[in-house]
Amino acid sequence: VFTTKRETGKTLSGIGLALCERLLAEDGEIHLCLACRNMQRAEAAQAALLLSHPGSDINLLRVDVGNIKSVIEAAQEIMQRYQRLDYLYLNAGIMPNPRINLKAFINGLFSSKVISMFATGEGLLTQEDWVTDDGLQQVFMTNVFGHFLLIRGLEPLLGQPGCPSQVIWTSSNNARKSAFSLTDYQHGHGQESYSSSKYATDLLSVALNKHYNSQGLFSSVICPGLVLTNLTYGILHPFIWTLLMPIMWLIRVFTNSFTLNTQNGTEALVWLFKQKPESLDPLVKYHSCTSGFGNNYVVPRKMDLDIETAEAFYKKLLELEQNTKKNDGVTENYR
Ligand SMILES: NC(=O)C1=CN([C@@H]2O[C@H](COP(=O)(O)OP(=O)(O)OC[C@H]3O[C@@H](n4cnc5c(N)ncnc54)[C@H](OP(=O)(O)O)[C@@H]3O)[C@@H](O)[C@H]2O)C=CC1
Numbered sequence: 001v002f003t004t005k006r007e008t009g010k011t012l013s014g015i016g017l018a019l020c021e022r023l024l025a026e027d028g029e030i031h032l033c034l035a036c037r038n039m040q041r042a043e044a045a046q047a048a049l050l051l052s053h054p055g056s057d058i059n060l061l062r063v064d065v066g067n068i069k070s071v072i073e074a075a076q077e078i079m080q081r082y083q084r085l086d087y088l089y090l091n092a093g094i095m096p097n098p099r100i101n102l103k104a105f106i107n108g109l110f111s112s113k114v115i116s117m118f119a120t121g122e123g124l125l126t127q128e129d130w131v132t133d134d135g136l137q138q139v140f141m142t143n144v145f146g147h148f149l150l151i152r153g154l155e156p157l158l159g160q161p162g163c164p165s166q167v168i169w170t171s172s173n174n175a176r177k178s179a180f181s182l183t184d185y186q187h188g189h190g191q192e193s194y195s196s197s198k199y200a201t202d203l204l205s206v207a208l209n210k211h212y213n214s215q216g217l218f219s220s221v222i223c224p225g226l227v228l229t230n231l232t233y234g235i236l237h238p239f240i241w242t243l244l245m246p247i248m249w250l251i252r253v254f255t256n257s258f259t260l261n262t263q264n265g266t267e268a269l270v271w272l273f274k275q276k277p278e279s280l281d282p283l284v285k286y287h288s289c290t291s292g293f294g295n296n297y298v299v300p301r302k303m304d305l306d307i308e309t310a311e312a313f314y315k316k317l318l319e320l321e322q323n324t325k326k327n328d329g330v331t332e333n334y335r
């Protein structure tokens with residue numbers, strides 16, 4: 001979703017749709033642009049938003065962040081439509097074919113790390129990944145590189161004299177240093193592509209701040225907490241989640257990261273909308289939290305990363321971007 005005086009660039013349901021609802025409630029004057037891969041779903045989201053906020057300015061744009069050509073074309077289209085972007089919410093994300101490691105879950109239940117296990121899902125999930133037509137790992141392309149190419153394509157609209165822009169990534173508690181490796185940054189050789197991609201997001205945000213703050217572009221990462229959406233319905237059937245609800249309300253007393261619904265999950269995204277970007281700490285992730293009584297708040301937590309790794313990763317992305325340009329964005333294997 002993007003906004004000029006507020007807009008963001010991705011989802012149509014889940015956290016993305018709830019975010020749009022809340023942004024429109026915060027500021028009826030914003031110009032929203034929903035950048036989505038499925039126009040039917042996008043139109044449905046637009047209609048729902050117009051129903052609750054009649055007369056608001058909500059535009060649609062087709063983009064598949066899993067496809068290089070589509071991202072480049074979308075960036076060109078945005079350049080034609082807008083003079084500047086105040087907010088770029090990078091929310092699209094996938095976790096394909098997740099599997100729960102039952103043994104790790106049961107062991108975790110009886111360990112001292114049980115609370116952190118529920119908060120982060122660390123070590124509990126594996127995913128399948130595949131290679132796209134562009135020759136890149138799908139999860140990396142969708143969760144990280146597609147967004148990076150979009151930012152690069154939109155550079156002239158992001159951060160103009162006296163008017164800073166915010167790039168806001170939906171990262172995760174599940175981002176894990178040990179799942180990420182600079183030598184396999186696309187995670188072609190492991191089974192934790194989601195964890196790896198979210199760690200990559202955190203690194204990239206840090207590097208973007210280093211390179212772009214001086215020209216008025218500020219990047220932040222948030223974690224929405226555990227939210228029941230299509231993404232988590234891929235892990236367990238919605239009916240099972242409903243059965244687990246009383247247990248999850250109980251767990252919420254011990255870990256504030258079980259936000260559970262999309263309204264709660266967007267707390268940090270909306271909070272960032274209201275902050276002066278210059279006042280934000282680039283090394284912090286902003287977490288949406290919900291207390292046992294159902295109150296929402298935002299907690300900043302330092303990220304487990306170092307600036308040297310962020311810089312090295314950024315260089316690798318620039319090289320990859322160069323390769324995609326050389327090869328006209330398609331069919332070559334760039335890894
Ligand atoms: N739910 C959770 O517990 C958590 C979620 N997150 C993150 O929050 C973000 C939103 O996820 P959530 O709302 O939960 O899940 P959803 O599956 O509901 O939303 C994901 C959105 O991303 C869009 N998307 C996926 N692939 C592409 C693509 N190639 N091009 C364009 N759009 C795409 C989907 O579009 P379409 O509608 O067409 O499928 C969908 O709207 C993700 O980045 C996720 O990793 C982080 C932590 C926890």
Ligand SMILES: CC(C)=CCC[C@@H](C)[C@H]1CC[C@H]2C3=C(CC[C@]12C)[C@@]1(C)CCC(=O)[C@@H](C)[C@@H]1CC3
Nearest residue numbers: 117118119120121124172173174225226244247
């Ligand atoms: C809640 C109970 C009793 C059982 C569910 C067990 C797991 C399926 C569940 C526990 C912690 C969850 C979790 C996520 C997925 C589902 C769990 C592993 C995420 C990894 C989903 C995506 C994210 O980005 C993370 C923030 C979530 C962290 C917690």
